[in-house]
Amino acid sequence: MTSLLKPRSDLPRMDADSVLIFDLDNTLYPSACNLFAQVSDLIGNYVRDTLSLEPDEAHRVQKDYFHRYGTTLRGLMTEHKIDPADYLDKVHDIDVSVVAPAPDLAKALDDLPGRKLIFTNASRGHAERVMGRLGIADRFETIFDIVDANYIPKPQQEPYDLLLARDDINPAKAVYFEDMAKNLLPAKEMGMTTVWVHTDVEWAQAGNDDPRIDHHTDDLVGFLRTLAKAA
Incomplete structure (x- = not known):
């Protein structure tokens, strides 16, 4: 329809x-294939490992940066000067076969x-x-x-x-x-x-x-x- x-x-x-x-x-x-859920999980892992946070706090920071900066990447670059190339390589290492x-x-x-x-x-x-x-x-x-x-x-x-x-x-x-x-x-x-x-x-x-x-x-x-x- x-x-x-x-x-x-x-x-x-x-x-x-x-x-x-x-x-x-x-x-x-379709969003129903949940491909981006894989990316979101990897972003959470990146925030956790890079900032040495517990998983719940990493999730909070991930969503806070997303809402305040438009992407979690932009928040990490602004507040922590992370390497964007390293971030993009790691968070997009996903299984696209679900599409x-x-x-x-x-x-x-x-x-x-x-x-x-x-x-x-x-x-x-x-x-x-x-x-x-x-x-x-x-x-x-x-x-x-x-x-x-x-x-x-x-x-x-x-x-x-x-x-x-x-x-x-x-x-x-x-x-x-x-x-x-x-x-x-x-x-x-x-x-x-x-x-x-x-x-x-x-x-x-x-x-x-x-x-x-x-x-x-x-x-x-x-x-x-x-x-x-x-x-």
């Missing part, structure tokens, strides 16, 4: 100049004109492994990861500015898909069409009722097919 906040006539018209921008985790694959290949998603992407990009708070290596597992890596022109963002996470403004400048994106021609609703709001303010991909993850809900979000969907493939029909 595809849920839209606006009728089909309000969908953006897709053409060769269009740009589809996708978040990665819990957007291009099912997605031939329907690959076909839906093929049927849409324009450029396709990944915009993620995770690392490029993590994105490449997940996209490889999904079977969609060759559908995307490029990845903009947390390193490209100078380790400044969404929804802070700087990564959006850097993405548009690096990849020469006209925001009026861009459609941005994201599971964390609040991350859509800077994109909308820049002129992008915004699509919230529903998830049951609690921390992704903030901002989902904001009227600046153009569309909601609980079926990414179905939404992409609707876009293709409207092209």
Whole structure:
């Protein structure tokens, strides 16, 4: 089932100049596979070991940094000067086999004109492994990861500015898909069409009722097919 906040006539018209921008985790694959739970556990272990904390305190610090800084990584860099490369290597050492290949998603992407990009708070290596597992890596022109963002996470403004400048994106021609609703709001303010991909993850809900979000969907493939029909 595809849920839209606006009728089909309000969908953006897709053409060769269009740009589809996708978040990665819990957007291009279902949150139900719990892939990010593996990352979260490894982040907790990293905080525990790096700061010499008991597990409960490490969990508290992990969540506190996430909420205050946008990512636990940003909090650790700001307050403890940790090496971000070491962090990203360790917390993304996960089993991606829990993600099912997605031939329907690959076909839906093929049927849409324009450029396709990944915009993620995770690392490029993590994105490449997940996209490889999904079977969609060759559908995307490029990845903009947390390193490209100078380790400044969404929804802070700087990564959006850097993405548009690096990849020469006209925001009026861009459609941005994201599971964390609040991350859509800077994109909308820049002129992008915004699509919230529903998830049951609690921390992704903030901002989902904001009227600046153009569309909601609980079926990414179905939404992409609707876009293709409207092209």
